[in-house]
Amino acid sequence: MSAEPGKPGAMDAGRARGQRPARPVVELDHVTRILTDEPQPVTLVRDITLRVDEGEFMAITGPSGSGKSSLIYLIGLLDSPTSGRIILDGIDTSRADKARKERLRLTRIGFVFQFHFLLPEFTALENVLLPMRKLGALSDRAMLARGLDLLGQFGLSDAAAKKPHQLSGGERQRVAIARALANDPLLLVADEPTGNLDSKNSELVFSLFDRLAREAGKTVISVTHDPEMARMTHRQIRILDGALVADSG
Amino acid sequence: MAALAKIALAYVMGRKRQTLVSVLGVTMGVGFFIGIAAMMQGFQQFFIQKIIDVSPHVTIRDEYREAPRQPAAMGYRGAAIELRGIKPKDEPRGIRSARRIIDALSRRSDLAVGPTLTGQAFLRYGGKDTGVTLLGIDPAREARVSNLVNDLVEGKLSDLQSNPNGIIIGKGIAKKTGLKRGDYVSVVSSAGVILRMKVVGVFETGILALDDRQAYVRLKKNQVLQRRENVINQIRLRLADVEQAERVAREIEARYRYRTESWKETQKNVLSIFVIQNGVMYTSVGAIMLVAGFGIYNIISTVVNEKRHDIAILKSIGFSERDIRIIFLLQGLMAGVAGCLLGWALGRGIIEGLASVRLDIEQIIRTQGFILNRSFWNYAIAGALAIIAATVSAWLPARKAAAVDPVDIIRGAA
Numbered sequence A: 001m002s003a004e005p006g007k008p009g010a011m012d013a014g015r016a017r018g019q020r021p022a023r024p025v026v027e028l029d030h031v032t033r034i035l036t037d038e039p040q041p042v043t044l045v046r047d048i049t050l051r052v053d054e055g056e057f058m059a060i061t062g063p064s065g066s067g068k069s070s071l072i073y074l075i076g077l078l079d080s081p082t083s084g085r086i087i088l089d090g091i092d093t094s095r096a097d098k099a100r101k102e103r104l105r106l107t108r109i110g111f112v113f114q115f116h117f118l119l120p121e122f123t124a125l126e127n128v129l130l131p132m133r134k135l136g137a138l139s140d141r142a143m144l145a146r147g148l149d150l151l152g153q154f155g156l157s158d159a160a161a162k163k164p165h166q167l168s169g170g171e172r173q174r175v176a177i178a179r180a181l182a183n184d185p186l187l188l189v190a191d192e193p194t195g196n197l198d199s200k201n202s203e204l205v206f207s208l209f210d211r212l213a214r215e216a217g218k219t220v221i222s223v224t225h226d227p228e229m230a231r232m233t234h235r236q237i238r239i240l241d242g243a244l245v246a247d248s249g
Numbered sequence B: 001m002a003a004l005a006k007i008a009l010a011y012v013m014g015r016k017r018q019t020l021v022s023v024l025g026v027t028m029g030v031g032f033f034i035g036i037a038a039m040m041q042g043f044q045q046f047f048i049q050k051i052i053d054v055s056p057h058v059t060i061r062d063e064y065r066e067a068p069r070q071p072a073a074m075g076y077r078g079a080a081i082e083l084r085g086i087k088p089k090d091e092p093r094g095i096r097s098a099r100r101i102i103d104a105l106s107r108r109s110d111l112a113v114g115p116t117l118t119g120q121a122f123l124r125y126g127g128k129d130t131g132v133t134l135l136g137i138d139p140a141r142e143a144r145v146s147n148l149v150n151d152l153v154e155g156k157l158s159d160l161q162s163n164p165n166g167i168i169i170g171k172g173i174a175k176k177t178g179l180k181r182g183d184y185v186s187v188v189s190s191a192g193v194i195l196r197m198k199v200v201g202v203f204e205t206g207i208l209a210l211d212d213r214q215a216y217v218r219l220k221k222n223q224v225l226q227r228r229e230n231v232i233n234q235i236r237l238r239l240a241d242v243e244q245a246e247r248v249a250r251e252i253e254a255r256y257r258y259r260t261e262s263w264k265e266t267q268k269n270v271l272s273i274f275v276i277q278n279g280v281m282y283t284s285v286g287a288i289m290l291v292a293g294f295g296i297y298n299i300i301s302t303v304v305n306e307k308r309h310d311i312a313i314l315k316s317i318g319f320s321e322r323d324i325r326i327i328f329l330l331q332g333l334m335a336g337v338a339g340c341l342l343g344w345a346l347g348r349g350i351i352e353g354l355a356s357v358r359l360d361i362e363q364i365i366r367t368q369g370f371i372l373n374r375s376f377w378n379y380a381i382a383g384a385l386a387i388i389a390a391t392v393s394a395w396l397p398a399r400k401a402a403a404v405d406p407v408d409i410i411r412g413a414a
């Protein structure tokens, strides 16, 4: 996670978009997701068109069961739309095959979930190294250095050698975020990352996201229930019954 | 790949006890395979080697493979003629024109020829009758037809030459009757002739069927004993290349029409028992492997179910279905390799253990202790079997793991 030079770090990404042509990272074009293998077809996401740019920090809000998670799985390429297109960093993923999507997930997307989802057998550091090892772009030494650096940035230097069960909930979630950033992705998607954390830790996570967007130019999209957390973002969208009903941007 | 191996190893280590159990299953399969195969192949190879050494490679007998055809049928070929009540001609037993056959075969350089007359007799000694199969042989020719020269533990084959009334008996007969070299014994043939003969030698082949039953006299003497002057009922051949036995036997039978057997045909009862023995062995080892395979299948299935969250997260990170499959296949492979290595050690241990056992075995053959085949191939075959079984067992759960839908799992956890 290195701060990109020439990036207007302190500037609001929303306003930056107005000043010069911002690069779209995620574009949804009439995206609909219907579950057809259920007895009654269930529409999870209903005809959403949306564009999120580089350096944006956006919250997805909405009542329980409105389709927020479903939307974030689509954005993160974990699920595929029934109709419509999802364009990631200019690549039309509706035409990408499985291997291509796996590759995109590995290199361009970082996932953070409500539950930490660390591999329990591995130390914090090993968890962070996992995506780098899979990518295999760096030497072992460089991976190790980067892993320790990431943990250090999140105040987890002392946790490197600890197993997940030896960490607190907040620490685990920060390790998960460090892991999501391991391959320096363009896009960070999070599904209620603070759902299990107290307010102090929640604020810590969201200020981390804010910093990632502002200073490193990452696009961060996070589902949240918490209006206070949503206020820390640059842009909020609201989902109701699978459809986009409000967009502050 | 290194990352996948790391994960697989972590999963194996996370379930040490169960993994150990399934590994031990493989170990048993491999170890027993090596041990039992060494013992059985050792025995079988010893036996076959002995048979090849001791008995003729090809035997021409005074009989035909098929009943002779009726003269009428020969006269009208292809016609539907059958005369009932015709008795086959009572041919005197023995190979007719044996001399001619022997002379012809003697000219060949790829085999040695031993004219023989066999017959039953009793050795009457110390008020006891002991039944024997008497082989009337030509001592000079016999030296090249069988291994008798080397199997003599007392006396020489040439003693039979110099002593027309000499008899060479098997070690088992000597033991049973108490006869020693130099003793005189009454030989009573089934034809009722009694001759007083001198024991000039004792042989020991290691095959009980021979050592307990066979005795050698000169051909002429047996012809006298059996009242079959000039008759030869077996021509025994030894080939330069034993592999040719089958071919030579077919060729000779085609030419002379007498039933001609290769050693394989003569010993086909024993050889077919070997086939059954091997079948039983491979089946039981296969069953052990199957059980070991189930063990591996079981543990990997358990791990797959337990690690669905891990699988989901790995997929969300960008690990492919193939990666996931490899992780669990590797797990099976690790169990297979570990079981294979331990099994090699166990097999080696079993072989050494058996080798150190000293006991007198008198079943079919006589040896001190087990005859073991320490072939490298048994290790290789057992190892390959183990690794194949382990990998195949891991395949199904690995496929199931690869098919896990991360969205289902992540949704379920949220």
Ligand SMILES: Nc1ncnc2c1ncn2[C@@H]1O[C@H](COP(=O)(O)OP(=O)(O)OP(=O)(O)O)[C@@H](O)[C@H]1O
Pocket: A035, A038, A042, A043, A044, A062, A063, A064, A065, A066, A067, A068, A069, A070, A071, B411, B414
């Ligand atoms: N596999 C499924 N079968 C049937 N219905 C489903 C399935 N998955 C999701 N749904 C339904 O789709 C709707 C959207 O679910 P989703 O998880 O996206 O909502 P959400 O906004 O994330 O809710 P929450 O805030 O409670 O997490 C819900 O009504 C849910 O019950």
Ligand SMILES: [Mg+2]
Pocket: A068, A069, A070, A191, B414
């Ligand atoms: Mg949700």
